[in-house]
Amino acid sequence: MQNIAIQVKGLKKSYKQLEVLKGVDFEVEKGSIFALLGSNGAGKTTIIKILTTLLKQDNGTAVVNEFDVASKPDNVRQSISLTGQFAAVDEILTGRENLIMIAKLRHLTNPRQIADDLLKRFGLTEAANRRVSTYSGGMRRKLDIAMSLIGKPQLIFLDEPTTGLDPEARIEVWKMVKELAANGTTVFLTTQYLEEAEQLANQIAILHEGRIIADGTLAELKKLFPPAKVEYIEKQPSLEEIFLAIIGKKEEK
Amino acid sequence: METVKKHFFSDMGVMLGRSMRHIFRSMDTIITVTIMPIAFMLLFVYVFGGAIQTGTDNYVNYLLPGILLIAIASGIAYTAYRLFMDMQRGIFERFHSMPISRSSALWGHVLTSLVSNAISVVVIILVALIMGFRSSAGILSWLAVAGILALFTLALTWIAAIAGISAKSVDGAGAFSYPILFLPFISSAFVPTETMPSGVRVFAENQPVTSIVESIRALLACQPVGNDIWVALAWCVGIMIVAYIFAMRVYKKRV
Numbered sequence: 001m002q003n004i005a006i007q008v009k010g011l012k013k014s015y016k017q018l019e020v021l022k023g024v025d026f027e028v029e030k031g032s033i034f035a036l037l038g039s040n041g042a043g044k045t046t047i048i049k050i051l052t053t054l055l056k057q058d059n060g061t062a063v064v065n066e067f068d069v070a071s072k073p074d075n076v077r078q079s080i081s082l083t084g085q086f087a088a089v090d091e092i093l094t095g096r097e098n099l100i101m102i103a104k105l106r107h108l109t110n111p112r113q114i115a116d117d118l119l120k121r122f123g124l125t126e127a128a129n130r131r132v133s134t135y136s137g138g139m140r141r142k143l144d145i146a147m148s149l150i151g152k153p154q155l156i157f158l159d160e161p162t163t164g165l166d167p168e169a170r171i172e173v174w175k176m177v178k179e180l181a182a183n184g185t186t187v188f189l190t191t192q193y194l195e196e197a198e199q200l201a202n203q204i205a206i207l208h209e210g211r212i213i214a215d216g217t218l219a220e221l222k223k224l225f226p227p228a229k230v231e232y233i234e235k236q237p238s239l240e241e242i243f244l245a246i247i248g249k250k251e252e253k
Numbered sequence: 254m255e256t257v258k259k260h261f262f263s264d265m266g267v268m269l270g271r272s273m274r275h276i277f278r279s280m281d282t283i284i285t286v287t288i289m290p291i292a293f294m295l296l297f298v299y300v301f302g303g304a305i306q307t308g309t310d311n312y313v314n315y316l317l318p319g320i321l322l323i324a325i326a327s328g329i330a331y332t333a334y335r336l337f338m339d340m341q342r343g344i345f346e347r348f349h350s351m352p353i354s355r356s357s358a359l360w361g362h363v364l365t366s367l368v369s370n371a372i373s374v375v376v377i378i379l380v381a382l383i384m385g386f387r388s389s390a391g392i393l394s395w396l397a398v399a400g401i402l403a404l405f406t407l408a409l410t411w412i413a414a415i416a417g418i419s420a421k422s423v424d425g426a427g428a429f430s431y432p433i434l435f436l437p438f439i440s441s442a443f444v445p446t447e448t449m450p451s452g453v454r455v456f457a458e459n460q461p462v463t464s465i466v467e468s469i470r471a472l473l474a475c476q477p478v479g480n481d482i483w484v485a486l487a488w489c490v491g492i493m494i495v496a497y498i499f500a501m502r503v504y505k506k507r508v
Contacts, residue, residue, distance in 0.1 A: 052350040053349075053350060054346055054349055054350060074352055077350060077351055077352040078352045080350065081350070081351075082346065082347060082350040084343040084346045084347065085343070086342060086343040087343060088342070088343030088344050088346055088347035089343075089344065090271065090344055091342075092274065092275050092278050092279070093271065093274060097274070101267060101270075101271055102347075102351075104263075104267045105264055105267055105348070105351055105353050106351070106352075107260055107263070131278075147347070
């Protein structure tokens with residue numbers, strides 16, 4: 001139990017007639033990056049909402065950082081952070097004000113210092129005093145993630161963190177997520193991009209029609225397929241690689 | 254659980270600071286909220302006023318209480334709007350997934366509504382002074398007027414909260430305020446009720462706005478307030494409690 005960050009058993013949830021989750025089971029290890037894969041409407045956001053105490057399940061149990069989400073929601077909230085699907089930032093406030101606001105709500109001492117440190121770390125210092133409504137999608141997402149890091153939560157939920165971002169911004173978000181995990185934070189992310197899960201996750205679960213149909217490391221999932229056959233083909237650069245090469249910010253692997 | 258309760262007031266303070274910033278950064282909402290009642294005041298005083306017989310020689314004095322209520326009724330439409338926008342965007346989800354009292358986000362909006370309406374009320378009274386409004390009321394009477402207006406604002410704000418939380422669209426969030434905006438016209442706010450046909454008159458004399466208008470008018474004119482003030486207070490407190498209970502219920506259902 002010690003090294004389990006999330007434990008979900010038999011989770012069920014319906015919206016009126018529509019049964020979204022039909023009994024979901026999975027476990028997430030502490031300090032890992034867990035990717036929940038699924039197409040649109042598969043129920044990924046519903047799972048995140050239940051795990052972050054925004055929604056109550058109909059059936060089954062979910063334990064987050066050793067606290068049951070249904071009976072100990074306050075303890076759960078103390079130990080997590082959510083970066084929702086739609087950037088949860090205040091557009092009328094400036095970037096700095098957003099960060100200070102969250103630091104104050106987490107009752108931390110020296111909110112200004114915390115804000116300045118994060119602005120620097122995320123390369124937003126220049127835009128710090130501009131209203132967030134003037135930010136690009138990538139900057140918004142960065143601020144959003146920065147806001148989630150305040151108070152150093154043990155577990156961070158990222159709901160489709162790169163949806164709608166350009167390739168450059170996406171690679172930056174990936175870098176951030178890797179850094180987080182390197183520092184011991186557990187990351188739970190949902191995505192519809194297979195490549196994203198492949199790039200980031202130690203553990204991948206595939207949600208399909210309300211159930212987890214596959215769960216394991218990338219290597220384990222690959223074993224589910226017939227052994228690869230060796231073929232020689234000329235490697236063509238993908239459009240993404242061309243794009244990144246042209247703008248001169250090729251991803252360092 | 255304890256820490257969440259302990260920080261309720263500081264959390265609410267942060268929320269208040271946030272939505273006050275919203276207001277001061279969109280001055281157009283304050284202008285809209287004050288311009289319309291001021292336009293009504295000009296219209297009624299300088300266009301209709303000459304033909305209206307109220308039994309007083311200073312029509313601005315007669316009119317001002319009703320104008321203040323109209324200002325508040327249009328002001329709370331923005332409270333519903335701001336609340337609706339917060340519910341739609343991700344920011345409330347973030348707040349609700351944090352270890353803070355869930356109702357502090359809602360209370361932040363309610364307090365903001367009080368402060369912003371107070372600002373527009375003061376602006377309108379200043380304009381009324383220029384237009385010839387005079388009152389010999391003492392500090393206690395003015396405090397009583399402020400108290401009634403604050404209660405009226407709170408009562409309407411909680412109604413606005415229900416609309417803002419449960420609305421499906423921006424238009425829906427603001428639509429509830431139109432009937433409220435209309436109530437002062439079927440009351441003693443602009444003309445005495447004596448000239449109205451009996452059915453309308455019964456409605457006008459027994460709806461909340463009339464008793465509120467009459468008590469504010471009496472307080473400002475240093476006249477005895479009689480029963481009106483108790484009726485007015487009962488309306489305000491009653492509406493406030495019922496709306497508060499409903500608003501909290503829909504809020505808990507939504508979050």
